[in-house]
Structure formats: structure tokens, C-alpha cells
Amino acid sequence: MHELFFKKLREVISLSEEEEAVFRTYLLPKKIRKKQYILQEGDVCRYTVFVEKGILRSYTINEKGNEQIVQFALEGWWISDMYSMITGEPAKYNIDALEDAELILIRSTDLEILQERIPLFLKFSFLQMRNAYIAFERRLTGMATLGTEERYTKLVQSYPDIVQRVPQHMIASYLGLTAETLSRARKHMSNKK
Amino acid sequence: MHELFFKKLREVISLSEEEEAVFRTYLLPKKIRKKQYILQEGDVCRYTVFVEKGILRSYTINEKGNEQIVQFALEGWWISDMYSMITGEPAKYNIDALEDAELILIRSTDLEILQERIPLFLKFSFLQMRNAYIAFERRLTGMATLGTEERYTKLVQSYPDIVQRVPQHMIASYLGLTAETLSRARKHMSNKK
């Protein structure tokens, strides 16, 4: 049970048998169906979510009523509304499943306990956060420096799984485009080639 | 010496006298003049920089030859090219001073040593990284969901110091706009009021 979760942990830190046992007592497995919410805007985010199977996404609704996708989370990735989780304020994001999914939830309070009890897990959390930070930083500069087609191309190269498994209008939203613009960009690119 | 640095540390964690002494042995003070580089694209980033006084910025040059500002760092903030620093690959960013500045550099290798020797500093690093992550996340969603004027207004509210001390064409770049567009947006806003 939870093979992927511990595999991911062990890629970065080494846990003893006892530590792994401690961990297990804090893991909350949960299965949800496609389109089900794990967090809705306005609720307080009390869990960090690890994806064992399926795809989740986080998104906001802007003033015009459009979904703006913040993040996708495939197998082995983490997702939450970090800001809501640490401040206790109502979430700005929604998180739901794009495919039937198997998740592991960890209560935000338990996360801190785990970081205290298992020092290496604090290190893991730091490294995890660092990677997440870099990813956002690069995505942001990409949004500002790259044109539409380059942004899409880069996504295809970096995360082909996302492009294959997620509807294109969501990819468009993730890239800061409309579905129409992405469709035309793709057509334009295929003509060139 | 380095009052601001330790003040910032103590806001989050508590250090003993000895620990503070350990810290001091790893701090590299450095003063630089306006327009001087602390990192140039292509070099490997080997330091994390803490700003004691002045303002730094990081930026890239896009294909059209325009500067794209990634980040500003005022007094009490940290700045580096994280990706280059942890991978050892050539930096994609330039970092330079917008005002004469007093800095504290910490070698990337020493950062890890400090995190090992002073466990609370690992916690500090984690929390620091978490805040930086959240800041980027929100900035990214702001770029996608907010219009030009709202983006600018939000920046003025959140970081009035930046707006006051940094030339407007750099603010524009930071917000993903041209200098002209920001100028017109500001005019439009002042007419309304």
C-alpha cells in the first residue's frame, strides 16, 4: 500500500522501518471520482494531497467567470492551497479531479508533527518546496518572455503526460491563453512543420 | 554588524550565542555600487545573497533583447538564481544593483553545512522557501487573472517601497508590460479618480 508515496520519499531521504511506520499512521488514503472536489474556494485547506493515481488540478475563477488553472498534479506530485493551509484563511483555489484518483491526504497539523518527529522529513519538505519554487519561477518568466507557440512547445517537451491526458482548453488556461488561441497556434505550428 | 540579518533570522527561529557565532563565520559581507553585477547570465551562481541595504533585481534577456525582470530584492530579502545554484548549470538570470548596496553572501555549499549544523536553520530555510513559493504562485495567478491596472494597483498596495524606489519601466517589465502601456494605464487611473 502507498508504494508510490514511499518510493518518492526514498528517492530523496532514507527512512528507517520505524520511521516509515510512524509515517503510515498519519496517512489518510482517499479515492475520489472524476470531477469531485477535494477543496473548494472559500473553505479552509486543511490537507496536503499526494496523488497516487489520476490527475488533479487547482484553479481559480476570475472576475469574468473563467477558470484559471494554477497547477496540475499527476501521479507522484503534491497539491494544495498552500496559502490557505498555513494561514487558515479561506482558500482562493478549487482543487478537483480530472480523472478518477487515488490520493493520500496529510493533515496540515500532522505535517508539522512529522517534520518535528522525523528531521529528515523536514529536509524532504525543504527540497520539495525548493523544486516547486523553481518550477513556478521558470513558469512565470516563461509566461513573460516566451510567445504562445514556444510556451506550448515547452510544455509538450517538459510534461508530455499532461498534454496527453488533459483537455486542450485546460492546457490553454494553464498557459494563460484561450482555447481558441491555442487551437490556432497548434494549427499554425503543424502547417509550418 | 549584520543586525538586519540576525533580526530576520530571530523573527522566525531562536539562535543561541554559539549558533550565532557559527553563523558569522560563514557570512561574506560585500558592498557594491549601483549597476554592478553580482551574477551574470552564463556564470554559475555560487551564492545566496541577503540584502542589508539597497535594492537588487534579477532579470533575463528575452529573444528580442528586452530585459525581463524576475524579482526585486529590498532590504531584508534574499535573492539568487536558485536553479543554477543547486544544479551547477550556467545561470539564466542576471542580478545587479539598482542602488548602492550592502550585501551578505553565503556560499551555496556553506548553506548546506549550516542547515546540517544548525537544524533550526533548515526549518528557517523551509519557511523562507515556502513564502517565496507562495509569492510566486500568487504573482503567476495575478498575471493570468488580473488586468493591467489591477496588477499595478496590487503591487502598489503590496510593495509601495518597490514602486517608489524603482524606475517605472522596470516595474512595467516586472508586471509583464511595456513601459508605454504602464504609463498609459497610470494616466487612465489618475483620470478616473
Place this chain on the structure above:
DNA sequence: ATAGCCGCTTGATATTTGTCAATGATAATT
């Protein structure tokens, strides 16, 4: 003191992207 650079503004025009509307295809639901 002055020549030159830098930062900001304004206008005219071009480009990109968004919006609205319609269609066909595929997948999901009853």
C-alpha cells in the same frame, strides 16, 4: 556649465489575442 543619457510621456499604427457564434465530432449519461 553643458552635453549626453535616462526615464517618462504621448501619438500613430501594427500585431496579437480575446470574444462571440456556429459546427461537427466524440464521449458520457439516461
Place this chain on the structure above:
DNA sequence: AATTATCATTGACAAATATCAAGCGGCTAT
């Protein structure tokens, strides 16, 4: 199996923003 959603595409048009060019102070350095 029939009916409804969902998704991708396309066209016509509108809106936002970039680009190019010029001018105007104010600050800096010689």
C-alpha cells in the same frame, strides 16, 4: 440507442497591447 454534454475547430470582428518614433525635463559626468 438516443440524448446531452464536452471538446476542438473555424470565421468574423473587437479590444488590448506592442511597436516605432518623437519630445521633454532632470540628473550625471566631464
